[in-house]
Amino acid sequence: MRLPYRPPPTPVATGDTALEIRGLRVEFSEPGHASATPAVDGLDLTVRRGEIVALVGESGSGKTMTALSAIGLLPPGARVTGGRITLGEEDLATLPPKRMNRVRGHRLAMLFQQPKAMLDPTCTVGSQVAEPLRLHRGLSRRQARARVVELLRDVGIPEPERRASAYAHQLSGGMAQRVMIAAALAADPAMMIADEPTTALDATVQAQILRLLRHKQRESGMAVLLITHDLTIVTSIADRVAVMYAGRVVEEGSVREVFDAPEHPYTRALLKASLLQSEEGRLFSIPGSATQSRALDHGCRFQPRCPLSQNLGITGRCSGAEPPLHTCGGEHRCRCWASEHGTELRGEAVGV
Numbered sequence: 001m002r003l004p005y006r007p008p009p010t011p012v013a014t015g016d017t018a019l020e021i022r023g024l025r026v027e028f029s030e031p032g033h034a035s036a037t038p039a040v041d042g043l044d045l046t047v048r049r050g051e052i053v054a055l056v057g058e059s060g061s062g063k064t065m066t067a068l069s070a071i072g073l074l075p076p077g078a079r080v081t082g083g084r085i086t087l088g089e090e091d092l093a094t095l096p097p098k099r100m101n102r103v104r105g106h107r108l109a110m111l112f113q114q115p116k117a118m119l120d121p122t123c124t125v126g127s128q129v130a131e132p133l134r135l136h137r138g139l140s141r142r143q144a145r146a147r148v149v150e151l152l153r154d155v156g157i158p159e160p161e162r163r164a165s166a167y168a169h170q171l172s173g174g175m176a177q178r179v180m181i182a183a184a185l186a187a188d189p190a191m192m193i194a195d196e197p198t199t200a201l202d203a204t205v206q207a208q209i210l211r212l213l214r215h216k217q218r219e220s221g222m223a224v225l226l227i228t229h230d231l232t233i234v235t236s237i238a239d240r241v242a243v244m245y246a247g248r249v250v251e252e253g254s255v256r257e258v259f260d261a262p263e264h265p266y267t268r269a270l271l272k273a274s275l276l277q278s279e280e281g282r283l284f285s286i287p288g289s290a291t292q293s294r295a296l297d298h299g300c301r302f303q304p305r306c307p308l309s310q311n312l313g314i315t316g317r318c319s320g321a322e323p324p325l326h327t328c329g330g331e332h333r334c335r336c337w338a339s340e341h342g343t344e345l346r347g348e349a350v351g352v
């Protein structure tokens, strides 16, 4: 069960932590009512300088709420009710809005799915790329204009002097995402959070944008948290991957560790779904739904959908207590009681 893994083109030194999330909990609540099921539930995640970490999982697993918590843009009704999100010395989870505004666009950049919708239709592309340069880098109007042209050229926009005067509606989706990347990189951020940045683009443009993102990340040494549901994107540009299920990380490690030898039955099912879809055009879905898992307040959240727990006859243990994230070797960690059974997990008992 392997997806083709292409190793990153040029290894960079990694080590320092750029973003550290510990015990993050995000809840939705209506006025006067506490939320029964958190959207993010005790999430731990580390992104180091110079690496791309992919956060993957089914729809509704909590990827976007994790990203929005880090950038301080949770939707109305949602709030961080526990944990820390540390960028440098600051806890983003408790940062006052004014200070958060300064961090955003300066030390923390964002890239979203719908680039054209993210650009202001009433301002030229150039003025939007110039904004962080003037706001966070203190450049004069003239200096900013010159730097904008450089940045647009750098992300592969043809005729950058002319394109700087264009408006969002005059750009293709791919060009708009290049502009967003230029704007995100303008202030030389330490960290970028990219939520499905190529989902709205066609396949050829998607590959170009991913190559550009990887190239810029390597060049600048910036850390990237990439949210995606597409495992082929993970294999093409990420260094490490964290698999999210029902609001928490169930498996993580280098892309090679996790994809070559997945330990968690949920990861195996995700890989199977992805492989069948890309090789045979067939859709494979994991039986059951994550909603029933969210309602559980003890035991493994995946247990109601887990064939392995049944096959190994350990349902009592799985439904009794939440498994810890334990080390499987190297950086590879997994939250599954059954993975303690070692090689049995890779045998027929797996069932997914």
Ligand SMILES: Nc1ncnc2c1ncn2[C@@H]1O[C@H](COP(=O)(O)OP(=O)(O)OP(=O)(O)O)[C@@H](O)[C@H]1O
Pocket (backbone or CB within 6 Å): 028, 038, 039, 040, 057, 058, 059, 060, 061, 062, 063, 064, 065, 066, 075, 077, 229
């Ligand atoms: N506006 C909302 N109101 C109430 N609950 C919400 C809202 N948006 C999200 N949620 C809850 O938060 C959970 C996590 O949602 P989130 O958008 O982070 O998932 P996701 O993994 O990013 O999914 P997708 O891949 O579809 O974007 C959902 O399962 C849902 O229970």
